[in-house]
Each structure stands twice: as structure tokens, then as C-alpha cells.
Amino acid sequence: MIEQRFKCPNCEQIASFYGNPGEHLVVTCSACHLKGRLTIPHAEQNNGHAIEVSHLKKIYGDLIAVNDISFSVKNGEVFAFLGPNGAGKTTTVEMIESIRQPTAGSIQLLGKDIKTHFNDVKEKIGILPQEFHSFERLTVRETLVYFSNLFKKKADVDQIIQSLDLTSHKNMLYRNLSGGLKQRVGVAISLVNDPEIIFLDEPTTGLDPKARREVWGVIAGLRKKGKTVFLTTHYMEEAEFLADHIAVIFKGKIIAEGTLEDLIRNYGKSSVMHIKKCVNAPEVIEMLKQEGYDEVSSEGNGDIAIKIDYKERVLDILSHLKHDCIEYESLDIRRSNLEEVFLRLTGSKLTEDAA
Amino acid sequence: MNLKIIWMDFVYSIKGWYRSKGGMFWSLAFPVILILLFGAIFSGIGSSKYTLYVQDKDQTEMSRMFNATLNGTKLFTINVVKADVNASAFIKEKNIKSLIVIPDGFEQTIQESFTNPSARVDLQFYFDPSEQTTTQVIRSVISSILQEMNKNLSHAKTIIGVQEISTITENFNFIDFFLPGMIGFTIMQGAIYGSIERNTKYRKDGILRKLLTTPITRTEWILAKMLFMMFLAALTTALITIIGILVFGMTVNISAWVIIIIIATSFLFSGMGMLIGRFVKEEETADTAAGAISFPMMFLAGTFFPLEQMPGFLQTIAHVLPLYYVNEALRNSMIYLNQNESLLNGVVVIIFAGVFFISGVLLTKWKED
Numbered sequence: 244m245i246e247q248r249f250k251c252p253n254c255e256q257i258a259s260f261y262g263n264p265g266e267h268l269v270v271t272c273s274a275c276h277l278k279g280r281l282t283i284p285h286a287e288q289n290n291g292h293a294i295e296v297s298h299l300k301k302i303y304g305d306l307i308a309v310n311d312i313s314f315s316v317k318n319g320e321v322f323a324f325l326g327p328n329g330a331g332k333t334t335t336v337e338m339i340e341s342i343r344q345p346t347a348g349s350i351q352l353l354g355k356d357i358k359t360h361f362n363d364v365k366e367k368i369g370i371l372p373q374e375f376h377s378f379e380r381l382t383v384r385e386t387l388v389y390f391s392n393l394f395k396k397k398a399d400v401d402q403i404i405q406s407l408d409l410t411s412h413k414n415m416l417y418r419n420l421s422g423g424l425k426q427r428v429g430v431a432i433s434l435v436n437d438p439e440i441i442f443l444d445e446p447t448t449g450l451d452p453k454a455r456r457e458v459w460g461v462i463a464g465l466r467k468k469g470k471t472v473f474l475t476t477h478y479m480e481e482a483e484f485l486a487d488h489i490a491v492i493f494k495g496k497i498i499a500e501g502t503l504e505d506l507i508r509n510y511g512k513s514s515v516m517h518i519k520k521c522v523n524a525p526e527v528i529e530m531l532k533q534e535g536y537d538e539v540s541s542e543g544n545g546d547i548a549i550k551i552d553y554k555e556r557v558l559d560i561l562s563h564l565k566h567d568c569i570e571y572e573s574l575d576i577r578r579s580n581l582e583e584v585f586l587r588l589t590g591s592k593l594t595e596d597a598a
Numbered sequence: 599m600n601l602k603i604i605w606m607d608f609v610y611s612i613k614g615w616y617r618s619k620g621g622m623f624w625s626l627a628f629p630v631i632l633i634l635l636f637g638a639i640f641s642g643i644g645s646s647k648y649t650l651y652v653q654d655k656d657q658t659e660m661s662r663m664f665n666a667t668l669n670g671t672k673l674f675t676i677n678v679v680k681a682d683v684n685a686s687a688f689i690k691e692k693n694i695k696s697l698i699v700i701p702d703g704f705e706q707t708i709q710e711s712f713t714n715p716s717a718r719v720d721l722q723f724y725f726d727p728s729e730q731t732t733t734q735v736i737r738s739v740i741s742s743i744l745q746e747m748n749k750n751l752s753h754a755k756t757i758i759g760v761q762e763i764s765t766i767t768e769n770f771n772f773i774d775f776f777l778p779g780m781i782g783f784t785i786m787q788g789a790i791y792g793s794i795e796r797n798t799k800y801r802k803d804g805i806l807r808k809l810l811t812t813p814i815t816r817t818e819w820i821l822a823k824m825l826f827m828m829f830l831a832a833l834t835t836a837l838i839t840i841i842g843i844l845v846f847g848m849t850v851n852i853s854a855w856v857i858i859i860i861i862a863t864s865f866l867f868s869g870m871g872m873l874i875g876r877f878v879k880e881e882e883t884a885d886t887a888a889g890a891i892s893f894p895m896m897f898l899a900g901t902f903f904p905l906e907q908m909p910g911f912l913q914t915i916a917h918v919l920p921l922y923y924v925n926e927a928l929r930n931s932m933i934y935l936n937q938n939e940s941l942l943n944g945v946v947v948i949i950f951a952g953v954f955f956i957s958g959v960l961l962t963k964w965k966e967d
Contacts, residue, residue, distance in 0.1 A: 337966060342807050370808060376804065
């Protein structure tokens, strides 16, 4: 029996389930009672880790593209490898996929060293390379059948088409698809052998927000199915939305790693409560300061910002506002995000310009 | 080796090619258009006769015999110019390109030659230097007729030069020369550009990286693509040959040896394409590089015109070009039925194919640096 962590797509509650490798379970979320299917992945003596990277290094002449990085990815989790363009994301993932030769270090996939066993592992991984474009003059279905026939283990192509909402496009030529649909087909290709690990290298780069959301939906669906997903991205909201575990890479080194909550707790600022258009804002600020809230500030137009160190303080402030009958238009609490984490860690923003 | 994978890739390649208008045009329509066009220009479809003006100032049996021989070649539309007309003035006035004058005393001088070895009469051939092809054809025909007449009149031994001219002008047309060249050229274009597409476009699109992470081996993939190249080569060869037979009434010999040459040609130029794709990695640049190599080769290797018509140094260059040996091997086997010559050139093609294809396979890699 092995443990499989599961994040409810409805309420994001994380729970653990136990089963035998390959076993399909019907599970129910303890928080919102949503029912879903879960497949326990084949662990294959990998100590619960689908990917284990140790002291990986890649040097091109004088350039150290990847500098002695180590990390591991648990079975069934979505692991986001986050960093700006040129940070070493693709070099790393392509070394794990055996497309590039590492200068040093070791890589294990499903408990097997890829130096010696990559041919065995090929049947169990699915890959969407960066900026992938498939054969232009094959239809969506033909494309999937082509790649499916390369593997011994085959998933049901029509089921993949259905699950990725490609049914109405299955007879369209690949070249006639929109960018979002092409990426969806790319993800579909990576599933034709029913893989245990799926590598998606920048699957939403260049897509418009709608198409990006579509691809996110597909990746979220893979997580529901219990697949291990290794996702490289330079979009922090993508990592925030999808990832169970995030590693931040910058200039070839992993500078932070953990869950989103870990990263924000360790490297981000505290949350801030914003009170909008408060009547008598100066008096309210004074009152809050007297109550012991040191970091209260005016943001003009009657807006007030209050630093929240711990969640109980939210209730205290609300009770003060209610007790003193203070009128305001709206109130929100903003959590620190990965952008702030990245800014604090590197001194630069995690945007496409950061490259 | 998984034959099912090779067959599947081959079938899907045909599907993709069939759906590509550009692919269909360059593989099938383009060679057909070229062969019809060049065939029509050079091989006597429509008005093919050369116009020749003849002024017979001698008006004797011998001069009439010369006229009749000229007519008998069926190469000329002969216009008679009256004997009392001034030839130079007539040419200027009528803008005449070619005129032959049989001088007064033509027959008499020939008769004198039996007793006087130094007796000699010259025909006057007026020509326009800018009309090189017409001039050359007329000059060679007149020369052969005169040699034949000299030989008959003087009972001299057979002159070899007459026989040579007879062979070239009577037995084979331009289309006979052109058709095998067109086959070699079409296979070369398809193989080089097909190979470049696989090695640059597929690399850029991530398809090679994707394939690297699937169980298909490089050998299986290359064999599948070679199978497709040979399919295209067979199709274009068949099409061009059928047009040669049906439209131009050619007699074409297709043998096992011709098929071997065609297969070797596919391997040769696929290997060349792989090498170009290996060293010039960007698709557009690789296309330009392919054009820079294949286009001059097309002209220099005797595809459209016989090597003998080229300057000496270009003939030397042709002998290091693989397409030259392909053309010669196909031509000698399919048209001239000179199998020894074909064998010699075909062996050179096979050696070139081995060197280029093996180098291409060894130097091409799917893995990134």
C-alpha cells in the first residue's frame, strides 16, 4: 500500500489516500464531499518519489546553465519548476528527459537511473517539449494514433480526445488549430501511453489568457487522475494555481523550494487588510494604533492598510469596526504572492522581461 | 527493429504529403510541367523547322542534287531566291537570318576536280551571328552533306565525321537527353529538401526531441523516411517516363539496374540533405544552402544540356558532381542502352550514396548539446 496525496479541485482540501499501485479508487473529499476517481501510481521502489535529481550540473563553455541542483518530486504531485526565461528550467527538464547530457549529477525516474535505464523508462513517461508543433498535415486523431503506436502500452486515444475536450476537433488538421488547441493536443500526445510521469515544458507560453486557462484545466485534470506532473513555467500564477510543490530556479540554482504556503511563509510578506473609503479614516487609524496595531497606514481617499501578522487579528479588527459603528465601502485581505517571494529572493520581478 | 512502426510512419508520411498542395506540386506537377515545356521548346512540337534561303546561281544537275539533299533532311523550310538577285541586298531588305548561295560554276568545278586536285568551289553561307543555335545546326548539316558528296565523288575512304553527325542528329532528340536528367533532378530535389525538412523543421518544432523520448529508434525512423523517399522517387520516375512515352513517343528502357540507380540516388541526396541540416540548423538558411548546392548542380551536371556544349573548366567541375553520374547512368541505361557506360557511372553513384548517407546518419543527431 502506498500513499497518494490528493487535492480537492473544488475546495482545495488536501487529503491522503492509500492503495496498491495501479488501483483505481473512488474518493470523497472530507471537506466538501465531492466525489472523484483516483489512480494509485506505480511506485516501483522509488520511495514515493517519481523523480529524484541529485547534484545536477550542466556547463556550456564558460556558462554554468545548471549549477549543482538537487530535488525530488513525489508520486502524484504537480511539481512546478518556476523561474524566468534563461534560468535553466528547460535545460534541467531536458536532462531529466534524457534529451541533453548532464555535465555531472544523477537522475532517477521511477527509481531507475536514466543513464542506464532510460529505454525502460520511456514507456512510462509522457513529454510535451517546449514550443512543440506536431505534424502539420495529420488530423488530431491521426496524430494521437501515430504517437500511440510508438509505445507498447497504449491508452484509449478516443478517451483522451474526450477527456481533453477535443472531440469536435478530432478530424481537423493540426495546422488549422488555434494555439490553445495545439497545446491541448500536445498534452494529449503526452498521455497516449498512459504515463506515470508527465513533463510539460512551458505549456502555456504564448497563449492568450483564455487558452491558458483551458490548458490549466487539463493539467488540473491530470492531477485529479493521480498523475505526477513536472511543470516548467515562468508564470507565477500558473504555479500558484496548479502546483502542490514549487521549486524556484534562478541563474541555474534552486533558490527556494516548498509548497506555496511554505514559500510565502518563509519568503513573503504578511497579509494586509485593506479598508476602502472609510468614514473618518484618520480617527480610525488613531484608534487602531491605540489598540496596538503598529503597522497601520493611510492610502488616501479614506483607504486604510493594516498589516495582519496572524489570522485572529482579522476578527479583532472586524469587531472593533462593528463596535464603533465605523462605515466603509469594502474590505479585503491580500495575501502575499509568489511575485513578492521572487522579488524578495532575487531583487527582480518574475516577468518575461526578467530574462 | 519494429517493422510495424516503419510501415506506420511511411503511411502517415504519404497522408501528410497527399494533403500538401506544395508537396504534390513540387514532386509531381513541377517535373511534368518542366518536361512538357522543355520538350515542346527543344523537341519539335509545333513549328520546329529552320528557315533557310537558297540561291542557286549554277542551275545544274549537281546544284539541284545538293538542294534535294538539303530538302531531304526535313530540317529546313527552304525558300528559293532567284539567281539574278543580289544576295547581300536581299538579306538586308528582307531581314534574312540564313542564306546559302550555290555559286555559278559549281558543277563545272566539281567535274574539273577529277583531273585537277587543286580545283575547289565554295558555297557562301550568310548567317546572323546572334542566331547561334540555328547557325550551328545549319552549319553542321551542310558540312555533313558536303562531306558525304565529297566522299561519293572522290571515291575516298569513309570519313568518320559524317557518321558522328548522323548519329547525333538522326537517332536521338533533345527529349531523349532531357528525360533521364529530369528524373535525376527531381529525385535530388525531393530527397535534399525532404531531408532538410526532417532535420531542421522537425528540430525547431520539437518533434525530434519528442521522438527521442519515445521507443522509436533513429534507425527505424530514418528507414521509414527512406521508404517514403523511394516511393516518391518511383512515382516521379513513372510519371516522367509515361509522359516521355505517350507525349514524345520515346522508347525508354526500365530495368532492375535503373531501379537500383534510382534507389541509390534517393539515399545519396537524402544523405546530402542530412549533412546540410546538420551544419545549417535554421530551416530558412538550410533551404537557401540546399538551393545554393542543388541549383548550380542542376545546370552543371548535364541535366538540361550536354556537357560537350559547356566550356572545358565547367566540364571538369561536372565530373565531381554526383548528379552528373546519376544523369549519365540513367541516360545510358534508359535511352542509349549503353549498359557498360551506365554500370560505370552507376557504381560511382552507389559509392557517392554510401559515403553521403552513412556520413549523414552518423553526423545527424537528435540529442541536444
